[in-house]
Amino acid sequence: MDWNGVASTDVFKRDAHIHLQEYSHQQLDLAIKRAMARGIERFDCCGTMPSDWNRVSNLAMQYKDMVFPYFGIHPWYISEHDVDVENVFEFLVSMLGKIPYAGVGEIGLDYKAGNFDYQKFIFSQQLELAKEYGRPVAVHTVGMVNELYEHLVQYKGCFPELLIHSPSMSYEMAEKFLKLGAIFSFNIFVLNEEYVRMRELAARIPPESLRFETDSPRRIFSGYEVPELNGLIGPELLPEVHKEVLAIRRRYAARGVLS
Numbered sequence: 733m734d735w736n737g738v739a740s741t742d743v744f745k746r747d748a749h750i751h752l753q754e755y756s757h758q759q760l761d762l763a764i765k766r767a768m769a770r771g772i773e774r775f776d777c778c779g780t781m782p783s784d785w786n787r788v789s790n791l792a793m794q795y796k797d798m799v800f801p802y803f804g805i806h807p808w809y810i811s812e813h814d815v816d817v818e819n820v821f822e823f824l825v826s827m828l829g830k831i832p833y834a835g836v837g838e839i840g841l842d843y844k845a846g847n848f849d850y851q852k853f854i855f856s857q858q859l860e861l862a863k864e865y866g867r868p869v870a871v872h873t874v875g876m877v878n879e880l881y882e883h884l885v886q887y888k889g890c891f892p893e894l895l896i897h898s899p900s901m902s903y904e905m906a907e908k909f910l911k912l913g914a915i916f917s918f919n920i921f922v923l924n925e926e927y928v929r930m931r932e933l934a935a936r937i938p939p940e941s942l943r944f945e946t947d948s949p950r951r952i953f954s955g956y957e958v959p960e961l962n963g964l965i966g967p968e969l970l971p972e973v974h975k976e977v978l979a980i981r982r983r984y985a986a987r988g989v990l991s
């Protein structure tokens with residue numbers, strides 16, 4: 733298959749951002765089996781809050797060499813009242829110590845989550861740990877891309893991988909992140925023609941900086957639910973994301989249009 737310049741086929745075997753810990757035990761087994769049947773071999777499984785880190789860690793042990801764990805506090809789950817900073821960061825360090833290849837994520841900034849100074853503080857602390865331990869970072873951003881850049885510009889070359897998941901920003905802004913070595917990971921939002929900025933990014937990001945994900949099991953818009961997974965989405969959808977991104981890139985390369 734012509735992947736329009738996307739270099740390594742390994743990229744297509746990797747769901748670069750997923751929350752396997754959010755499936756029940758039964759669903760999980762099925763979700764992984766169905767994805768494997770479609771050629772997916774690697775799952776980058778992102779924790780979102782201290783209470784799910786143990787499950788993420790257990791999954792990494794259970795599915796060794798398939799599930800790559802990340803531990804972090806997602807901006808949605810940051811509240812000054814319930815983050816006991818000292819204990820949480822001690823716990824994070826212990827998780828990173830336990831699994832030497834674990835990354836830091838899902839962390840980031842989100843304008844919908846409010847509490848901005850505290851969000852930035854928690855984000856910075858987690859970036860510092862990732863730098864100290866030399867770990868990959870999985871970033872979430874909704875809006876706040878300038879603030880995100882201000883944080884990340886200090887860390888050029890500090891992480892083995894800096895992945896920005898489900899990116900929505902201008903291409904000009906994305907170029908600044910690319911200069912920091914960031915890679916961009918697209919999910920089924922890209923199938924929705926209303927997400928014009930995301931589709932433009934998917935069309936223009938250099939092939940070596942392009943990754944794919946499903947962000948399963950989060951049902952981000954309807955029409956892609958898997959009945960066998962009780963209506964959640966699953967990593968088996970990854971090839972649909974590949975196909976759409978490829979189609980967008982072909983059209984864009986040939987005619988300079990997205991659809």
Ligand SMILES: [Zn+2]
Pocket residue numbers: 749750751778838947
């Ligand atoms: Zn996520």
